[in-house]
Amino acid sequence: SAVISQKPSRDICQRGTSLTIQCQVDSQVTMMFWYRQQPGQSLTLIATANQGSEATYESGFVIDKFPISRPNLTFSTLTVSNMSPEDSSIYLCSAWGQGTYEQYFGPGTRLTVT
């Protein structure tokens, strides 16, 4: 299995500012993933973060808006830049568990942009 923690758990931010979300996994993993869950909606993959290389973004998401760092095999950050109210969502990170075929999720960061 994998235990994943995120910081902060929630935040209220003003329009035009940026927020960096941290994700920590309790074991070394090759790939980490960032998802967005808009209010009342399903989860949408933002990007895949591999250690030592640029993140791979899904259609509709760009690096300038959602820069990602992956400095080592247990940690990643997602920044939500130049925020607008439309960015109000829950942001979740995830990773596949070691030796399992199960993807584990962090508790999420609930972001509200005013």
Add this chain to the structure above:
Amino acid sequence: GNSVTQMEGPVTLSEEAFLTINCTYTATGYPSLFWYVQYPGEGLQLLLKATKADDKGSNKGFEATYRKETTSFHLEKGSVQVSDSAVYFCALEGAQKLVFGQGTRLTINP
């Protein structure tokens, strides 16, 4: 591309009723399939999985069978409890990425 379609919610049932939440998928090849559950105020948890055709995943009284011929992975439980109230997501895996259905909100009344 890959996609998952779930029955629309919300679904409201009485305690001890039989539950079915439909899930169908479109994918190239034979993806692994998952059901995740999100309890009120909590994070996303894996409920069960199936990695190949005809596999049955089960956990906490819930079951789902991977049906290749109908491209389906319906979630069932014989007798639901109030504590099963949550949002349920069907998902498939392709190239190590998960694609989620829209989620089904389930409410169980005592």
